[in-house]
Amino acid sequence: MTGSLLSAGQASWILFGVFFVAMFMRVPVAFALALATVPILLIEPRLSSMTLLQETFNAYNSFILLAVPFFLLTANLMNGGGITDRLMRLSRSMVGHFPGGLAQINVVLSFFFAGISGSSTADAASQSKIFIPAQTKEGYDIGFSVAITSVSSVLAVIIPPSILMIVWGGILTTSIGALFLAGIIPGFLIAAAQMGTVHAYAKARGYPTYARATWGELMRWLVISIPALTTPFIIIGGKVFGWFTPTESACIAVLYAGALSIFFYREITPKGFYTALLDTGKFASVALFCVGTASAFGWLLAYYKIPQAILAGVGAWDLSLLEMGLFVAAVFLVVGCFLDAIPAIIIVGTILQPLTISAGMDPVHFAMIGIISLAFGLVTPPYGLCLLIACAIAKVRLIDVIGPVMIMLVPMLAVLFLVIAWPQVTLFLPSLVSPEFLN
Template sequence: MGGTVLSAGQAAWILFGGFFAMLALRVPVAVSLGLACLPILLIEPRLWPMVLLQETFNAYNSFILLAVPFFLLTANLMNVGGITDRLVRFSRALVGHFPGGLAQVNVVLSIFFAGISGSSTADAASQSKIFIEAQRKEGYDDSFSVAITAVSAVLAVIIPPSILMIVWGGVLTVSIGALFLAGILPGLLIGLAQMGTVHVYAKRRNYPTYPRATLCEVWQSLLVSIPALMTPIIIIGGKIFGWFTATESACIAVLYAAFLSIIVYREMNGRTLWLAFSDTGKLAAVALFCVGTASAFGWLLAFYNIPQALMQGVIGWEMGPIATGFFIAGVFLVVGCFLDAIPAIIIVGAILQPIAIQAGLHPVHFAMIGIVSLAFGLVTPPYGLCLLISCAVAEMRVIDALKDTCIMLIPMLAVLALLIVWPDMALLLPRLLEPDFLK
């Protein structure tokens, strides 16, 4: 940009160098993003440090971002209100007789949970408390129990409603309704891949299996679970048919979860309600703090035209849609190892979007490649938040669960590759159900 003291290259070195240096010193990600901005704000005479606060708080002036705490609250109300317990019972009736029955239930519950909460960290925390100790008692290896719990939790950001989809749609101006529909097939295929992985493990290690549930037991468990299973239908259906926005759907999800917990299942009291609100406050504060500082970081990138400088170099490679898709996935897979998904969308998504457009990728297809790739970062060190949560609950080191985690990621990578090569995996349902979302 004309009149700046620093060139785009110098500014990029200061921003990214400062950020990664602070990460190496174990400074929290959100704080590292903010502090990395300060040197430039002090060096550049046209800027001043208050820009950091100004841009951080500007990011919070977003109606769409209100959906983040509401979906987190929905997940916590599910856990304290008995909704999760009903879904566990139904999952066990459906797949408990498969090899590795309890681990299969773990995956299926994550699919159901993903359709309600939209938060992988909430999923990892609740599932770890439910399944890790139970799998230990049934003879499962600790590393396997931690790995499948953490890996299945990432489904919450792929299967709608997803917090990442809401942030992506708001930041990069993509239809959230289209993203909700686009995430269904990739999410279900990844869930099936995880169930297949459990099957192989169970056969090789002789993990236990439950007796097959009778049709009567399946029907009974379904009946008590129907009110909970209606939640994703209400949320996604309401968004698709235009009854309410993404933020309004999150509010309705909270009201519906509270209604089920208090009136239908009658398992929530004042103490558990307080726990749900306090946990939501902590998780939402962390997520939104990342959004604010990442937005300030992204604003400085735009100020120096750094995305355009990076884009010119990559466009010169003249890659086609498939090669560009693999390049985008590779960038997000690497970035996800070090950076939380929300700031990665704000910073890296904005840089890669022009490259995707130049290569002819549909914005919804590009979004799903990015979101699925970033989901891997939730279980890959050094960030790997879901893996860290599961290991903390199991009281074991991350390194001890890493081998099984990496093995479980291989079939998921195959689904990601199929998503890149076959765009209709993401675009088919939006095209069939609501073509206007793709315009």
């Protein structure tokens, strides 16, 4: 940048060099992003260390980010209020008789929970405590149990209301209502792919099944679970039809979940309510701190016009729409292995967005390719936060579960390719309900 002491190349070497060294030294991602900015802020005479604080707190000046803790609180209230238990009973009555019944229930419950929480880490933490001990007790291999629990938890960032969709929409000014609609069909397809993988595993290894539930049992648990299943419709419908903003929908979801837990199911205790608030604070602080430091990192990238330098080279490739989709997926798949999804959206998403626009890619299609690709990073080392959570709860080494995880990711890759090659997988529902959301 004219008048700057460092060139774009020098600044990028310092930023990414310090960041990856810090990551190699096992510094948490949010702190690594902040530390990477410090040398430049000290070297560059026009900047100061106060810039880090200023840009970090500027990122929090966003009404839409309030939705993050509210969606997490909704999920925690449902866990403490017995709502998750009822959804598990419904899942058992639906798919318990399939091969690998308990693992099938694991996937279906993750699907239901995804429509409520929006957080894969919250899903991985709660589901691991429930399903990993239960599956190993029934004779399931520990590697398979950890793999299916962690992999199914990524549905929470693909199926609305997803925290990643909220962050993406807020940072890259994409319609969050359109993203909510765009995630429904890919979410169904990925859940079906996971259930198909469980079916093949169960047949090959002789995993147990449950007796088929009667229609009466299925209807009974469906009726009991209807109040809980209504939550996603309130959140998504309210946003899509313009009744309220994402933040307002998150607040309404908290009130609704609280009312169900306290007055309808009557299972949450004062201690459970306190635990829900505490867990929400822990998860939200981690996610939002990443947003702040990643924004400061991204601000320095923009200051030195590093994205323009990168795009100048890639733009010369003259990629087709399919090739651009594959390129975007490849970048996010690699970045997701090393970086949390939220800072990846803020840093990488802003770099790639102009390139996708020049290729004629719809912003909603671009967002869904990015979000689904980043979902893989939640279960792929060295980052793989959901996989690390499941391994920690199961007390197994990461190396012991890599094989089953990679096998389960293959059908998900097929769904990702379908999303890239056929944009209508993601754009059909937004174009059907509210065409004005799209280009």
